[in-house]
Amino acid sequence: MHRYIPNTDADAKKMLEAIGANSIDDVFKDIPKELILDRELNVDGPYSEMEIINRMCKLSNKNKNTNDLTCFLGAGAYDHYIPSIVKHLAGRSEFYTAYTPYQPEISQGTLQAIFEYQTMMSNLTGMDVTNASMYDGATACAEAAMMAADKKKRKSIVVSETVNPETRKVLKAYMKLHNIEIVEVPMEGGVTDLEKLKSAVSKETAGVIVQYPNFFGIVEDMSEIEKVTHENKALFINYVDPIALGILKSPGELGADIVVGEGQSLGSELNYGGPYLGFFATTSKLVRKIPGRVVGQSEDVDGKRAFVLTLQAREQHIRRYKATSNICSNQGLVALMASIYLTTLGKKGIREIAMQNVQKAHYAFKELTKSGKFKPMFDKPFFNEFALTSDIESSKVNEELLNHNILGGYELGKEYSQLENGLLVCVTEKRTKEEIDKLAKVMEVI
Amino acid sequence: MKIVEGLLYSNDHDWVKVEGDKAYIGITDFAQNSLGEIVYIELPEVDDELDKGDVFGVVESVKAASDSYTPVSGTVVEVNEDLEDSPENANEDPYGSWILAVELSDKSELDELMNHDEYKEFCEKEE
């Protein structure tokens, strides 16, 4: 008997009798004999809870985690501080063992939390509406491009090379399916090459995608890009870091039509790459084209405020092949965690966190470039990441850092052949002066 | 169920009201009834060129979304913007709530539509 299965063999016998069956095989008699698996499954187990803990801890201990290593690695996944209450509250099983809120009368907890998430994300991004979440930043970006192509009835998307390479790869795989052309605009000095962008954007362009701050941590000047995009009646799509919005002008103010991004920074662990949180915000004008689930406010028969999934007619379970997207599951629980995170940090906290990121990153930048052994790759304003270069191979630098229990930066040469030996260093609010000084000291003697 | 005399009807439960070279198009009482509470109507844009059978918009109810196909060809000359704010008008007064008007490009297409008696019979079969 397995601990997750209450019915004993005696129960099963009674139940079989009640339905007029002789054995458990009777309820499988509709499966043709020749298809039946005639052996046991070859999978490990079963184990007791204690055995499982032992095995899993052994596996887990084979990994070096960010408690063992001081993390200066970012590039799309960030080691930010997570308040203790996030896990406790999201860990309430009424939240995490519930399904999608299709029965709103007994799902007001999830629905209201998502409504509050939509509100906070809309406020943070400066947009009118936010959906209930997408799989991750990269797929949210691909959905934004598809929405732009659908809305504009155009077949070309312009994307800057300064957008996260991982995101651009996902974008490419999605766009290929619809024969939508991707035009990549090269970078110049760490930012989108404006002249090349201007010649790339045309009346065929459905959307222009730029990252803010960009992959190199640089805060790009969006004003010209926005102008060119809208002159050609294309949609201006911003891929943003939500923490940076604690101090930066909101994409809404910069004229964005769609804002997407990776919300892992908002209360989620690194989790070796997932589950994370794709957020998707847009203007009221485009709300009927938005992919995925959306929660709206209404009232019940007694006139009491109530929340419910709305705009459902666009979704796959009703519109089938004509749906705006095939997305069904979202990242409900991760969106809840982001809600709790944003509530906890609130008006002042997000700004303070963003401030500490900027200050610590700039301090690290100053310390690491002091001797001239490591040089700045670019000379532009940045948020919490910056690119360095030196005569030493970046993989060699990282190896040496690892020997000192430091998780070094992202090796830019992997994705940008012109940036050989480039190292993208990330400094969040979690890093202390002591850790930064140690990093500088170790790097100095490599 | 209400069917109005003097209008023409399509298999897709659209009605057409001809005024000279212009035709007003909406959805019938039968259509609104089977869709349920209409929450949004996506309108075409003025100057859109539509061929018979093209999608001119989407009618959304709480539980369904249905593409609307134009029963006649022509250029869109007017759209009923009131429906953007009050889509429920299409439920309450389907024959008073035209969705779009086109400048007819081929009047012979009107001959293929049903009159109110034929449409009545058509609906009875559908039910």
Added chain:
Amino acid sequence: MYTGYDKLIFEVSREGRKAYSLPKCDVEEVELDKLIPSEFLNDKDLDLPEVSEVDVVRHYTQLSTKNYGVDSGFYPLGSCTMKYNPKINEDMASLPGFSKIHPYQPTETVQGALELMYELEQSLAEIAGMERMTLQPAAGAHGELVGLMVIKAYHEKRGDTKRTKIIVPDSAHGTNPASAAVAGFDIVEVKSNKSGAVDLEDLKSVLNDEIAGLMLTNPSTLGLFETNMKQIADLVHEAGGLLYYDGANMNAIMGIVRPGDMGFDVLHYNIHKTFSTPHGGGGPGSGPVGVRKDLVEFLPTPLVEKEEDKYVLNYDMPNSIGKIKSFYGHFGMMVRAYTYILSNGPGLKEASQKAVLNANYLMNKLKEKYYLPIDQVCKHEFVLGGLNKEILGISTLDVAKRMLDYRYHPPTVYFPLIVSEAMMIEPTETESVETLDKFVEVMNKIADEAKENPELLKNAPHDTPVRRIDEAKAARNLVLKWEKNN
């Protein structure tokens, strides 16, 4: 306990309160506009709540009391496999060695994570009868998309570019046609016959050299096994198409019959259904995709490979469809699923057996007062067509809403589309016979109420935090965020 709390967090907010603490910035601070030009900086206050830590805790705890999860009670939501979500899974996923590792860490520092992914892949492939799996897809629908991309890549590589259509049965999940459309295919619908199976004649009539593949759920969404499986597979393969298995209903057949042995070429799982990872109020899910041997080259990059006693990420796959998600998928969900497999081992078969037994037991008990359109042995779920026909004017929706008053989560309603007034019931193996008996009792009571006091059902629910909600109002006057004056 639900106390009637009805505040939004913004209404709790009071200026000056805070719920966080940060250490003092320990590096020398420079004025912000010396670091980033002021034209890039936000000069306005952020519009976010200001609350104390206790406020946050009370608020979300109160919200949780307005929710219903598997831990709250019976949740027979068809096709969603709402089985118990073991607590040990959660503990394992939050081990620092799994939760606090960065996706770009050097692979020599994450050997345990890679080993786990490798072992999970092996187990999932074994259960499916497939050669390899990708763990990258984020959810079932995402898995469908990936599987269809693989099918597309397969035909394209062979130069067979005419194959632009995917066949989908009329009983399929809505995600099937939606995914096929997103993957750039045209959809051909094939009918179900009276017993809910694929109509072979109709299938033959739509098969030709433009068909890329057929998507099938087996057992079907009616909970019935496709007894003509072999013929269906042969027909599609003879026509040059591939067979795609929608694994939503995998909980019926683990260790009993394998999709690969049924003739399927590609499949996706819903880890959050079959392998007990929680649904999280809508996600995150996880939708690994498995393929037969000659399709492995098309899977997304990277795959985890074992080289002697070392694990590596393999990006060297020139025919891969590319990347469809950042990094490697929902790793946290993989940890949970792997824990679940370890705790069951080959006993996964018992889970499927007991799930199917529970469904048949419930079906037999409920058919007395509810209409059962197809009366034959079912698999892990079954579909009723509402109340017996002599009770007029009471819809499935009314019955479902009344169930809320009795503290049950209702079944999936109005799906599949081919049964009118459908109620799709999936009890899963983690429910006891007493729970099922009690449920039958309540369902019968509701049927009696429908006869004696129909208004009770039409106005239900009566005893929930909110009652029936005006969905038309929500869709007509879109209020999608809180604003001070609404």
